[in-house]
Amino acid sequence: MVERLTDDDWRRIEAFAATPAYAREPEQLLPEDAETDDDADQSPRPTPLADGGGSPGP
Structure with missing residues (x-):
C-alpha cells in the first residue's frame, strides 16, 4: 500500500x-x-513545565 504525502x-x-x-x-502529526482517543477526555493536560521552567522558590 503506497500513499503519497x-x-x-x-x-x-x-x-x-x-x-x-x-x-x-504525536497528535501533531494527525x-x-x-479523532483521537483523547477526544472523549476534555480535561486539561498539565504542561511539562507548568511553573515556566523557573528555579524553585526560596
Missing part, C-alpha cells in the same frame, strides 16, 4: 520537526479532523 502532511511534519523535542506530541 500530501502538502498538508508535509506541513504537519515540518511543524512537528520545528517543535522542540520536549514539547512534541490531520485536524482526525
Whole structure:
C-alpha cells in the first residue's frame, strides 16, 4: 500500500520537526479532523513545565 504525502502532511511534519523535542506530541502529526482517543477526555493536560521552567522558590 503506497500513499503519497500530501502538502498538508508535509506541513504537519515540518511543524512537528520545528517543535522542540520536549514539547512534541504525536497528535501533531494527525490531520485536524482526525479523532483521537483523547477526544472523549476534555480535561486539561498539565504542561511539562507548568511553573515556566523557573528555579524553585526560596
